[in-house]
Amino acid sequence: MSSTFDAVANIIAETCDIPRDTIKPESHAINDLGIDSLDFLDVAFAIDKAFGIKMPLEQWTQEVNEGKATTEQYFVLKNLCAHIDALVAAKGA
Amino acid sequence: MRFEYFQLIDRIVDLDLGNRTIRTQATVPAASTIFEGHFPGFPLMPGVLLLESMAQTSGWLIIGITGFTRMPFLAAFNQAKLRSFVKPGDTLEITAALAHEGSGFARTTAEIRNDGRLACNAEITFRVVEFPNPEFRQHMEEAAAALAFPKESLANG
Numbered sequence: 001m002s003s004t005f006d007a008v009a010n011i012i013a014e015t016c017d018i019p020r021d022t023i024k025p026e027s028h029a030i031n032d033l034g035i036d037s038l039d040f041l042d043v044a045f046a047i048d049k050a051f052g053i054k055m056p057l058e059q060w061t062q063e064v065n066e067g068k069a070t071t072e073q074y075f076v077l078k079n080l081c082a083h084i085d086a087l088v089a090a091k092g093a
Numbered sequence: 094m095r096f097e098y099f100q101l102i103d104r105i106v107d108l109d110l111g112n113r114t115i116r117t118q119a120t121v122p123a124a125s126t127i128f129e130g131h132f133p134g135f136p137l138m139p140g141v142l143l144l145e146s147m148a149q150t151s152g153w154l155i156i157g158i159t160g161f162t163r164m165p166f167l168a169a170f171n172q173a174k175l176r177s178f179v180k181p182g183d184t185l186e187i188t189a190a191l192a193h194e195g196s197g198f199a200r201t202t203a204e205i206r207n208d209g210r211l212a213c214n215a216e217i218t219f220r221v222v223e224f225p226n227p228e229f230r231q232h233m234e235e236a237a238a239a240l241a242f243p244k245e246s247l248a249n250g
Binding site: 038041042044045048049054055056057058059061 | 193
């Protein structure tokens with residue numbers, strides 16, 4: 001989890017020009033860090049490449065739009081990292 | 094190229110779905126009102142239109158990869174470089190390769206060669222969504238036919 005968070009935080013810092021020390025596990029990518037949807041595409045690209053996965057952004061967005069999930073479940077970084085870890089584990093299964 | 098229709102490529106020369114690459118060809122018109130302003134006495138193909146020609150080439154690649162089920166909309170250019178002048182009458186070879194197919198987005202790398210010389214290159218990001226309506230998709234089918242889009246490659250890809 002911590003190594004995943006460090007990798008994701010470094011990607012966000014580099015991609016979105018956000019000071020690394022302001023990025024915390026509790027940070028909400030959108031509400032706290034101000035990452036917009038276009039910048040998040042760059043973040044998603046870098047995460048997909050770094051971890052060899054394909055984050056199901058469309059599915060997550062649909063779930064949020066339909067009220068089946070909250071943005072916190074996917075975009076608070078510690079939760080995002082947990083989803084990334086699960087995707088990586090599923091890939092290796 | 095037909096500037097008036099914002100059609101920046103003339104023909105799809107090769108679509109390789111296995112390697113996720115595409116090659117197109119485009120000839121810059123010998124005359125256009127665009128060249129009266131860009132620039133008087135020194136006509137040049139505008140760089141933004143070169144970028145658009147790479148985006149259109151990339152877009153057809155993504156349409157091919159998704160089997161005409163999704164529409165790519167231009168979202169961003171990264172590392173775009175205009176390396177040499179392109180003039181009226183030049184014939185360009187434009188290539189693109191899929192760098193990543195994400196969920197709801199895709200990224201390509203693309204370049205333009207002018208008489209073998211690298212003229213322009215960039216990384217391009219697209220949002221990839223459902224076709225907005227059947228008429229839109231029909232229009233794209235017709236545009237594909239006009240560009241010699243090899244639809245038989247979809248079945249083989």
